[in-house]
Amino acid sequence: MIEVQNLRKSFGRQIVLDGISFSVPRGSTAVVIGGSGTGKSVLLRHINGLLKPEAGQVIVDGVDITQLYEPQLNAFRLRVGMVFQGSALFDSLTVAENVAFALREHTKYSDGKIRTIIREKLHLMGLSDIDDKMPAELSGGMKKRVAIARAIALEPEVMLYDEPTAGLDPRTADSINNLIIKLQETMHATAVAVTHDMASAFKIADRIYMLKDGNFIAEGTADDIRGNGDPDVRKFIGGQAPAEAAVPA
Numbered sequence: 001m002i003e004v005q006n007l008r009k010s011f012g013r014q015i016v017l018d019g020i021s022f023s024v025p026r027g028s029t030a031v032v033i034g035g036s037g038t039g040k041s042v043l044l045r046h047i048n049g050l051l052k053p054e055a056g057q058v059i060v061d062g063v064d065i066t067q068l069y070e071p072q073l074n075a076f077r078l079r080v081g082m083v084f085q086g087s088a089l090f091d092s093l094t095v096a097e098n099v100a101f102a103l104r105e106h107t108k109y110s111d112g113k114i115r116t117i118i119r120e121k122l123h124l125m126g127l128s129d130i131d132d133k134m135p136a137e138l139s140g141g142m143k144k145r146v147a148i149a150r151a152i153a154l155e156p157e158v159m160l161y162d163e164p165t166a167g168l169d170p171r172t173a174d175s176i177n178n179l180i181i182k183l184q185e186t187m188h189a190t191a192v193a194v195t196h197d198m199a200s201a202f203k204i205a206d207r208i209y210m211l212k213d214g215n216f217i218a219e220g221t222a223d224d225i226r227g228n229g230d231p232d233v234r235k236f237i238g239g240q241a242p243a244e245a246a247v248p249a
């Protein structure tokens with residue numbers, strides 16, 4: 001269970017998060033939507049303890065992680081799988097070594113066991129025979145799958161996805177959505193995804209929150225959001241024609 005309470009963060013005079021609150025029941029997926037620069041990535045970075053708020057709390061399974069400092073914070077981060085905006089694979093490492101990274105850093109597992117986990121996680125992501133490839137040789141969709149495989153290597157209890165479908169064509173994006181759902185069904189992690197892709201939000205979310213000017217201006221199920229009458233919400237949802245339709249005739 002993740003409980004974000006009155007979270008407030010500014011950079012200089014810019015208030016990015018102005019006291020937001022929401023909670024994500026164990027095993028469910030919350031999706032935060034919002035335009036570019038509204039603070040979606042900043043929010044995620046508070047949930048894995050990479051940023052400290054000015055005020056408010058992020059309580060994960062009863063522990064306020066904003067009050068943690070190393071080494072407790074590092075121990076907490078091992079329970080969190082983060083899929084970064086743009087995948088953020090290590091360019092100089094093979095696919096296998098990307099997936100193995102946290103295992104080598106934080107466990108004493110044998111090479112054999114690490115190899116087994118690499119194979120298992122890549123298989124779960126629908127990938128095989130790419131262990132020795134370099135990230136530069138992969139398509140965007142494959143990179144994203146590898147980034148997810150890397151994030152789940154330590155079997156996290158919390159999954160954070162930053163724009164998991166950004167930059168992918170609609171079919172590839174949908175295959176990533178399906179993988180996120182499949183992971184939720186198999187791992188039962190508590191997940192927060194941030195995105196401005198409404199098709200993805202509607203598909204993967206148990207609950208959706210729309211961020212604007214530092215606050216949530218709408219929240220609810222996919223159906224609630226589809227039916228929301230707020231002009232800003234309507235504009236945000238309606239402004240997203242299917243990508244096929246966006247191609248000039």
Ligand SMILES: Nc1ncnc2c1ncn2[C@@H]1O[C@H](COP(=O)(O)OP(=O)(O)OP(=O)(O)O)[C@@H](O)[C@H]1O
Binds near residue numbers: 085
């Ligand atoms: N470390 C930082 N120092 C100063 N300002 C920051 C920092 N990180 C984020 N910001 C500012 O906070 C605001 C929100 O940034 P954030 O990256 O969270 O947006 P976002 O919603 O993730 O946008 P996008 O959809 O483009 O990824 C932006 O105006 C950004 O410039």
Ligand SMILES: [Mg+2]
Binds near residue numbers: 040041042085
């Ligand atoms: Mg972002």
